[in-house]
Amino acid sequence: MAHQHPDIQTVDLTKFSYAEEQNVSIPLGNGGIIRCNLYKPKTASSKNKFPVLITYGPYGKDVPYDQFNPKSFAEVDAAHQTEHSAWETPTPQYWTDHGYIVLRADEIGIGQSPGLLNVKSAASIDAFCDVIEWASEQPWSSGKVGLLGVSYYAATQWQVAARQPRGLAAIVPWEGFSDPYSESLRHGGILSHKFFAGWYARQVAPNQYGLPGRAARNWGPDTIEGDLSAEELEENRHQAAGHEQRYRDDSALADLNFNLEDITVPVLSVANLGGICLHLRGNVLGYLWAGSEFKYLRFIVGRHDLPFYYPEEVEVQRSFLDAWLKGDDREGWTEKGALPAADLVLRKGKELQFQRPHCDSTRNLSYRALGRGESPDIITFCSAPFENETEITGHIVVHLNVSVSRDRWGSAPSDLDLFLSLRHISPSGDEIVYTGSTGEAVPVTKGWLHASLRKTNPQHPHHRPWLPHRDFYSTDVLPVIPNEIYPVDVELWPTNVVVEAGGKLILEVSSGDTAGAGFWGHDDPIDRSEAVFRGGNHVHLGPNHVNYITLPIIPPK
Template sequence: MTSPTQILDSHPRTEVRDGMLITWQLPIRMDDGVVLRADLFRPVGAAQVPVIMSYGCYAKGQAFQEAYAPQWNAMLEEFPEIAEGSTNRYQCWELTDPEQWVPHGYAVLRVDSRGAGWSPGVQDLWSAREIQDYCACIEWAGSQDWCNGSVGLLGISYYAANQWLAAAAQPRYLKAIIPWEGASDCYRELYHHGGIRCTFLDSWLPRQEAMQYGQGERSRRHPVTGEPCGGDVTLSEAELAAQRVDKRAEVKAHPLLDDYYRPVITDFDRVEVPLLSSANWGGQGLHLRGNLEGFTRSASAHKYLEVHGLEHWTHFYTRYGMDLQKRFFDCYLKGDPSGWARQPRVQLQVRHVDRFELRAENEWPLARTQWMRWYLDASDTRFAPDQPRGAGALRFSPEGDGLTFVSAPLAQRTEITGPLSARLHISSSTRDADIFVVLTMRDPDGSEVAFRGAMDAYTPLAQGWLRASHRGLDPVLSRPERPVHRHDRVEPLTPGEVVALEIEIWPTSIVVPAGYRLEFQVRGRDYVYSGPVDPQRNARHRYPSKGCGPFRHDDPDDRSHPDFNGVITLHTGGQFDSSVLLPVIPVAMP
């Protein structure tokens, strides 16, 4: 076994390949002596250029085509343009292709985060230590003689989430960020949806452990250098476990939003750099809310929003996505505004049943929104804009499929684009209840219409979650269309007593055709898609496509208590205005 000392004393190698000057395993020393490793791609013979940087745990040497072959193949089948103009030998999961950027006058710097790939140290994912390291790498890159003093951050998901936190730390060489579908509040958007523990970590963490520093000969090989992607140290399983924080155990030990989470919730008042925030309508569970919050709440005077659909990686690589990224960075890293001067503040791919339509807007939520309250009626399970004539109540069990309220066929085409919320009056036979709400749609034949989502082939229109004992609102952040809960205390229910819940539903966009029906589900467990399944469509995703992807809420340690298994009663009509606030966009006049 090679010792860690031998790795840290090894020298980086520089060579010219495929028209780029490449330095492999470049060392960047942290304040505590740990040396992180990076790969640097830059133009041959260029003096000083801006840097596009990433910092993350996916092992910078793993080939996209090998580690995520089904996703790569499906993406190229639909968008063959992605492979054009590049050898594609440097493609890496959720990172940009250096061959697309270096000829455009940029350096690309990929840093393995502490404890991942070729970077030693204790791995502590989504932590203050990572942000401290990230900022140190930004400062290091910006001060190098091959950099023009401008560093931009780019990457998807994990590589995006930490951008918000790094920007809030305000490193001096950071000049712009493009967080592409990444959370900005790890408690509300990743670990606990509505206070209910999400089990995404349980399926995601093992994949990251396979890319930990010290996997050595057990890891995949770099497609160009032939080196193992997990470093040239091969540690035992016990040694590897000792070099990583058990994030799952830590999260389970902190069910409330306490000081443990403060370092990974973005202080948007300190995010002042220019930003292009890119979200996904189908990113329910991770790839949507954080980008919209980042856009609306950041202090930056130069902030832009883009929202699209399809899988969470696809448009990052298409011509559509690359064009956005290059024009934005040219403006804010190179000082060339010519390609960005006419960019709208908000660019939406508005979702239809069979397509997306690009539309420019000025703000989010849209100023012309007509906020319409649609009511639930327990007497006939109707979902409609008029209030029920009388009071009613329906019971459901957390083990079943809950309650479904259905609208009449829509008389005319209706666009729903924006944040939405539910106000539900419930009682429980126990001292708590987990409430899951889902907005869905059915065509005139009665078939459910689901959409290709960020991480599931069959996502509904929108979803929301709330643990009833977490119903306390943050009075500063909450708005009618987007209630925000404190999650800092437990307020048990009194069995049989009715309480009002304001439930945040993550935003959506859909143009509902005339004749289609809207459905609103109130459940005690995760939504499950009920329609026909296309195996080829499922193959695009790494997780089972059942409607929620990996963002499930079925941790028995979190939900097995008898308090979460009581009979829940939904009260409607009369004094109980159980309803949904919908963002209806007026039809544009010809």
């Protein structure tokens, strides 16, 4: 049974079509508690049970969507503009009307849940497991739990599902990375710090348990046990500096390691083709490597915040969850082969043809290291015009021969960062751009690599010719010596683009972020120091140094 605090509230049943219980306490295996809000159909009881949808995260279960992000809320589908709507989570009104209980929990150290605030930690996932198992055992629960949410509320689904908690029946990770190192913290080993610094300050820290003044700021209620002092707040939060976590065998990152193959529940992974700097790769690889017998990959486009609430997408979510949590399969989710495994973009039953357009120039191309600011040095490789309309769908690898050189009177650089973008050029010569996470213009896709972390592991079961696997361990660091030429394979994130007849693709190579990076910047002065990187960067061409891009071409029907 729930341990309820005296301040727990049950909302007037006449105000909404559902019942709300606030600050229900869930006991944890370590002696702590997690507090949640429950949104139930009014008929929920020990005799009338319902499946449970859970979200567990750091944004404050009581912070209204219209306060958290007013501009986004104003653009959300009207059916999801409600008093209990919350950022990137299912709308209680909709889901209770359709026979679900919604459980919205504050992560440890957030909102009304006491403890150490340590987002994206192993302990946080431990608590998530306890929440799922608790929900499955309550008298009003059917015993089946589903997970549905966006971004953070999706990324944690991969990790917790791999733990196989009792009661978990299906997951819908909607735009959520599955590799905390390669897709979130470090792209190709390069620290992606700019977004997460702002994210923590804007979206996480204001929700800390015990933080004074939340109610005064209309940011949810104050902590029911009272405020904590500045010293207590400092002691109760842990925010690791990303530049300290350079490798995947760092202790904090190693604790997060899990096998996607351990996921066995049905999965609907939803990937946004415009999410080229955070979530896209994780949704594709999460789908690819999950051990589930029934798994589906759905591609969408558009902004990061709105499609989750589109009526047609909500119906897809509900039909999938109804199939696995209610036994009501209207579309064929539970029938092997009844639905395509991948939807919207990939063509079923066609084999990919990999082509390798070569860079035939005999020149060596040079550019300056540490490309920072709005106009970094860029070198480009342009394809010949495509003779026919051509679809490119899948994983792309760029093979380059690179080196570094020292400046006159300068110190010798000992590393090289590669920033690659693939751009689509129309027959008229204009770039065709796509919609990124916040509505910004983005290219087809991007890729990155620390040259000192170029080592691949061909023995790893995830290694493929079209997807080189890197462990990114501290023991994998290789030397980068001036004027030594190193062949490297740079992974570009999976994508789809249809190039019309007469159109071209341009591959740009730089030593820093170029157009379309948005707020996923990579210019931390510690991670990318002048002492390590300053100098010349070079791409070597010619018969002795073959460079190419591997493109997955979909054959025409």
